[in-house]
């Protein structure tokens with residue numbers, strides 16, 4: 065079951081989201097520290113929940129959150145947009161960056177992985193967005209996340225931005241209402 069959480073609901077759920085975050089990103093090979101999950105709950109979610117078109121989707125089993133994905137409409141002048149724009153060609157930046165939907169995080173609890181939840185969450189996140197283009201960065205090596213994005217039709221725009229991350233884009237065609 066996938067639910068969309070409003071910004072206030074996302075803030076309320078932040079501790080539970082952080083526990084999912086730690087399960088997924090604290091696993092061997094990802095190795096994030098518990099402090100990063102705490103910062104995710106106390107700073108990242110509250111800050112990002114105020115961004116344009118913030119959207120967060122969760123999967124649940126028995127009432128417990130098993131996975132989530134979220135993003136918002138990104139603009140030039142924001143840290144991520146400007147960092148990516150500086151790392152790609154001007155042509156690519158002009159075409160893709162600014163007004164895009166920025167997928168910030170996707171995580172599924174280790175014990176709930178490999179059952180299709182990651183794909184379901186991404187599909188629910190992207191569904192019905194007003195943005196023509198969506199962007200995300202992920203690991204540049206071969207892992208479940210980049211495989212999943214490619215399977216869902218995301219295009220590899222830059223294999224390595226210079227810090228071990230690859231840039232992927234999704235062109236959804238003409239935005240709704242235009």
Ligand SMILES: CC(C)(COP(=O)(O)OP(=O)(O)OC[C@H]1O[C@@H](n2cnc3c(N)ncnc32)[C@H](O)[C@@H]1OP(=O)(O)O)[C@@H](O)C(=O)NCCC(=O)NCCS
Nearest residue numbers: 088170171172177178179180181182183201202208209211
């Ligand atoms: C990336 C991530 C969210 C994927 O979540 P998931 O729920 O396992 O995703 P899916 O189940 O849709 O797909 C994962 C794999 O399971 C397979 N799978 C899906 N349903 C399956 C089923 N019923 N039986 C067997 N395998 C299945 C998929 O084919 C896929 O295989 P692949 O990795 O060999 O390509 C999860 O691995 C994760 O949280 N990773 C750590 C955090 C991370 O990397 N986040 C993304 C940062 S950009």
